[in-house]
Amino acid sequence: MTDQPPATTQKGFLGFVERTGNRLPDPVFLFFYLILGLMVVSQICAWAGVSAFHPTQVTDQGVPLQIESQSLFSPQNIQRLWVDMPATFTHFHPLGYVLVVMLGAGVAERSGLFSSAIRAAVRGAPKALLTPLVALVAMLSNHAADAGYVVMIPLAGILFASAGRHPLAGIAAAFAGVSGGFSANISPGQLDALLFGITESAYEASGIDAGWTMNIAGNTFFIIALLAIYLPVIWYVTDRIIEPRLGKWTPFPGAAVQAGDEDKPLTDDQRKGLRNAGLALLGVCALWALMTFGPGTPLLADGPGTEGNPWYQKAGPFFRSLVAAFFVLFLAAGWAYGAAAKTVNNHRDLVNMMTESMKDLGYYLVLAFAAAHFVAMFGWSNLGLISAVHGADAIQNSGLPLPIVLGLMVLLTGLLNLFVGSASAKWALLAPVLVPMLMLLGVSPEGATAAYRVGDGATNIITPLMVYFPLILVFAQRWQKDFGLGSLTAMMIPYSLWMLISGVALMMLWIFLALPLGPGAPVHIELQEIATP
Template sequence: MSDPQTSRQSGILARIERAGNRLPDPAFIFIWLMLVVVAISVLASFFGVQAVHPTQQMDDGSPLIIEAASLLSAENIQRLLVEMPTTFTHFHPMGYVLVVMLGAGVAERSGLFGAVMSRAVKRAPMALLTPVVALLAMVGNLAADAAYVVLIPLAGVIFAAAGRHPVAGIAAGFAGVSGGFSANLLPGQLDALLFGVTEAAVDTLDSSWVMNIAGNWYFIAVMTLIYLPVIWYLTDKVIEPRLGRYQPADGDDTAAAMAEPTSSEVPETIDERENAGMRRAGITALLVILAWVGMCFAPGTPLINEGAGPATMQPFYQSLVAGFFILFLASGWAYGSASGSVKSHRDVVRMMSEAMADLSYYLVLAFAAAHFVAMFNWSNLGLIFAINGAGVIQSANLPLPILMTLIIMLTASINLFIGSASAKWALLAPVLVPMLMLLGISPEMATAAYRVGDGATNIITPLMPYFPLILTFCQRWDRNFGLGSLAATMIPYSIWMLVTGMILAVIWVAAGLPLGPGVGTTYELLQP
């Protein structure tokens, strides 16, 4: 829990927090939102709200019309009731979360996480804790979904071990992984996904254009370096002071368990067991990592899709969820067998069961969130909003700096309703990319501008699939931490990452800086 005598009790963020926390439980908020979407869908369907899909056509070659669908239609009512089990079980983050947390439960309850983090924190400069967490989070989004369920909760553990507020660590990790989703030091699978969509959009004007997966490399690397001090400053100077001094709740000895015992408090044999456990866990972790690397080079290369071009490494990235599960399970078991916390396989099963018990509230939230997201998609309201919003920008005929700013704002706004980065770009690219090419802006710069807006509002929308999970992580450390608390905590990150990202994009276009190897911001359409 936090010390109540803090600045958290005043200011605009405090008002947002109090207003948000007065709302019903997030699970019931999703239920109310479902009712709102149902009402809007009925009205939109009645008035014939529609949009022309920018890429798809009917079988006869005529444009595909996307029409608002009433959620009270017989078809959608049937879909809701018949598909309810699969809607829940197929909720995008569900499998990732459950699989990783099974392994993480063993690593945590065996004492491995506490021992590793306690030692690492004591040896690291405290002044650099926040930027290290933020940088690892941004680089870690190469692992996509695995970063959400591994790095973010670990950031809370690291901060707790350092005697700092664990929710501040979760906020810094969340801002890096999700707010900085498009920022990185290296291109990854997101670049392959986005540029694949860009290439299809470019083909309408220039079939000779060739996709370069490193086409945004310089831009996203600089964006990482800009976001790093933003997250650092906001975490240390704004967020953590609001949260106050962390004080574990009665019966919550998690933070205390993170601290490394001194020789005067614990018998020497226990310290020796811990050292033996650390060595055994380290050897086990190394073997798991070598096995994963080996599967990238062994005959048949099971984790490499040879001949897939930019998607060559995609099986490896997608396997990281299973990799983290095995890594945590094996290392935790190895540590516990040496330290004495795991005496048999029954202890391992018990630890995994306890980890699932900790996720019980998240499962309730996920059930409500999964159905809200599904119903919103069934109504077609998100698609119509995205297509029509892009059309408005196209017809505005504004100066390039203003146009780039509006495109980023449009992306950030749409991101509040449609979470998938590739799905949004698939809708926006067919309009925005050719439009900017005709105005002299390269497809790579159009993609870069989209990326700025795509990440900044991830951290403030409950429609983001992992938003309920982050709330669950926070409530582990602060039981009174509500939806308003999470929104108030993440809004400063969202605003400043959006503002700095927009400034970066405008400066990049104005200065004509290279976006990647052999890639510039300008484009000249060659006449046939």
């Protein structure tokens, strides 16, 4: 497998998307070019005197503070670029969150915990419930990083074939769950740490003081609802649209009709490892509950002025500790599984697994370096806040209801995803404008993040620029030799459309009903609550 999709002769819109996407530079250089363009635009805006009145800050005379665009070619900003370069990179919020979570997740993945848990969840499933179970486990497998792609998707083809159903339908359902339902889950995970880290960077760069604190659980209720919506969608599209069009599958000589290594039954050691991992998971949850509600309550803010407040209003330290909680949970569960399954024999194996997980993040570190400087320089120029103020004014003057605005944001993200595959790269590009703009319209940073992730996930499965797209094509060709890129794209388009429609509807309904997006994460904020005297 390579990062570049194979050459095809696609025509029409899909061919345009593929050709255009292939001409785009690597996301790292894309950010480099954007920085150069930003510098030029900042100079032009500084010459033109582009400005806006700050929405929450006033001068000593009580008039709104005027925010003026700053040239990135100014001596102060040139000095800041070179002198603060190490700090700009290391203080990029997603960097620390992702590294910490991945230290634990690397152990859970390399010990075999994620792979065995996926296999145990889907083996022996009733034929009538095979599709929803495959889709459910596929969406949950997003906690397992790459394991969902390399284990769940080929396994789904084998499960469908062994049940007398078309294996490509199984691959489609699993691909839709793992990649299309990328943001749907029952609990926060690595993606939440990544996206909310970028959201926090955009929030701080905006200069708007909303008293907001990064909360990795800020979209928990929403992603659970998203899972509940996507599950019947994938079930319906698979059983009613895709599989009838595929017709009856006839094995060809050499097809993968027999279960491969990924379908072997679990050994006694692996089953014991899963039990031990479950106990470790309960132990970590109990430990965090004790630190939240037990003596001393170290994870609750019990300072002056918090007396009598409910726990969730004092839970800032608890929410900020969830990144560390997932690190400890993945580490403990992976170690417990590996010790029983004989994949972790001593502490050196544990350290090696953590080291290997850091090696896998090499490209992400390079991308984070470029994204960190783009986000920081966007803030130095003041263009993010100025764009947000004028954008919010334009939307307010348009008279569009807020749910419609969020729906259009989802569609914009989905369209951009066809050309830029990296979720973090797109959000680092969009967040500096969208987060403050939506805050000025009364939408919390959690609401902006939720809208983004809906659009990002639904179109993953139809863009050849998605890094795993060629791999899924290889899996499909194990069952149908002449299955090409166009065949895969056409098979996944119904999933993408229905997931996008249902996701947009859910986002609009959520905004309309003003439901909380997660613990301590309202969907609306009031400007008077964030204004500074």
